[in-house]
Amino acid sequence: MEKQVTIYDLARALNLSTATISRALDDSPLVKPKTREKIRAMADKMGYRQNLIASNLRKQQSRTIGVLLHEVNSYFSTSVLAGIEKITTREKYDILIAHSGEDGEREIANTRNLFNKRVDGLIVSLAMSTVATDHFNPFFEQGIPVVFFDRVAKKMPCNKIVIDNFKAGYEATTHLLQQGYRRIAHITASLQRNVYEDRFRGYKKALTDHHIRFDPLLVESCSLNREDTLAVMHQLLKQKPDAFFITNDFAAAVCMDELQRSGIRIPEDIGMMGFNNDILGSLINPRLSTIDYPGTRMGETAAQMLIDKIKTKKNGKATAEHKSVIISSTLLIRESSVKKARQRRGHK
């Protein structure tokens, strides 16, 4: 077995004290930048692996933030990551991403792994199938800051960054009603997740406010992947909806495509509303109306909140105080839901 390179080896090779080597590797300002660079280069050359635990125990820092995502394949997730990275780069933190692929079991394994990798803090959006949140307890108990964004643990006292999903659902539905649509079908995901529950409540409230009876047969939850979405869409078509409010742009685009291929005109025959403002929605015809969800700002806010919590730790523990931030979202009216304008222009 290869012998591990130690700071003693580096000290010998560079004819410097081990204290200097150690300080340099910790980026201490006590060591001149040029010397730090020289030491860093030699460390790389000799294959030195920093003894992070020793270093952590001393400083209680790994300068690494864990990011636990429910999925990565969306414009929203990438925007959030971009926002997080903007802040972490400026504040000199590395980030490590783990993603659950919507699987609660994998989320638990990833949480444990990031805990063992001694991240300084965690930014999380819950997986679709996560039920309990006990797997975050080790972080809470050790006073390691955790910030939830988007899919948050509703009943847990913790740091949260969300949009007003109730308002977004209300506005999307109200817009469809104002366009004259009356039987608005709602395709969404697990109502166990705050974001979908709140949008659904907004949808129902808008119906009530417009004196439309809520029909549970017009609501379906699914994974929002292509196959499942098409299956529930066909199910819902039996209820003769004249519009769809779908809580995900990709799923809305899939439905739009399927409807158009069977000769249904959008927005004339059926109106369509998505959610998230994925780039995809601006590349399909008609352009998809949606809710602009500011992922980058959400990521920036989450990262800044987390780093502030890390910096203000007392006795090695984050303060117990919890903040909630609501980022504003915007209704984005494009072509897929604007029945009235199209009619006025005579089906142009």
Add this chain to the structure above:
Amino acid sequence: MEKQVTIYDLARALNLSTATISRALDDSPLVKPKTREKIRAMADKMGYRQNLIASNLRKQQSRTIGVLLHEVNSYFSTSVLAGIEKITTREKYDILIAHSGEDGEREIANTRNLFNKRVDGLIVSLAMSTVATDHFNPFFEQGIPVVFFDRVAKKMPCNKIVIDNFKAGYEATTHLLQQGYRRIAHITASLQRNVYEDRFRGYKKALTDHHIRFDPLLVESCSLNREDTLAVMHQLLKQKPDAFFITNDFAAAVCMDELQRSGIRIPEDIGMMGFNNDILGSLINPRLSTIDYPGTRMGETAAQMLIDKIKTKKNGKATAEHKSVIISSTLLIRESSVKKARQRRGHK
């Protein structure tokens, strides 16, 4: 500062030996599953953080694989991740993802961070702006297995998994030529990256084989993001191309949308060929012809190759033998490039 929980604390709390605790936390089969579970639960409850370095030094394993991606926002990347996760889950490895966002500097920082986190191996696709590959030397020198996929270091002796990008570029161009297109513009990314260089060589060879003179004014490289792609597309339009071969479906969809909005018919006036088989291409009208790039299989193959390298380490080092695997890709002819069929059907 909070006292760290040790295996002694766990042993005391559960009235078990430290050896049993230690074995259980290392998932040793010597400890009954039920006992392992009990110990694991108590470790979680007490906030025990596994002393990974001690455990690693003993076993030289962290059972964590690092995945270094150039970006995450594509169907291709997510497919690769899904393939990697299928294998790592089965083989009981955790994965940690770092992504460079196409930035070579960030790739270097991520590589160092994953090295310090003592991953057992690394799966990498190079960032667009990466020039040198010295940052991987610590891995090579310590005998930690590294597998490159897609964007590989061409001249480096290492484990690689690629598709035949030359053949794919050749087939895409040949198909356009067979459809009667003659001035085929090529929008691609940095020719420093093997994938783009090989596709470009395939494009040129197809032209030569069909006695079409290669015109350098018909080729542009850019980041392939929306803005840059549109800028080079407008540049190329001055050369009066009758088709575009674009090495990324998203960029191709952006161009198609822009061309159609200015009244250009696809495929009648201009043919369009993408690359990757992103879901997006099947949601736009006309459907985008493309190269089906089997990301999931590439991810599975990369993970399996890496784990095999980890398992066959000798004296703590990976064997020096390097494998190259070529995964087959397929030309997927859809509507955006099929001029002849459309003409026969009379512009249906």
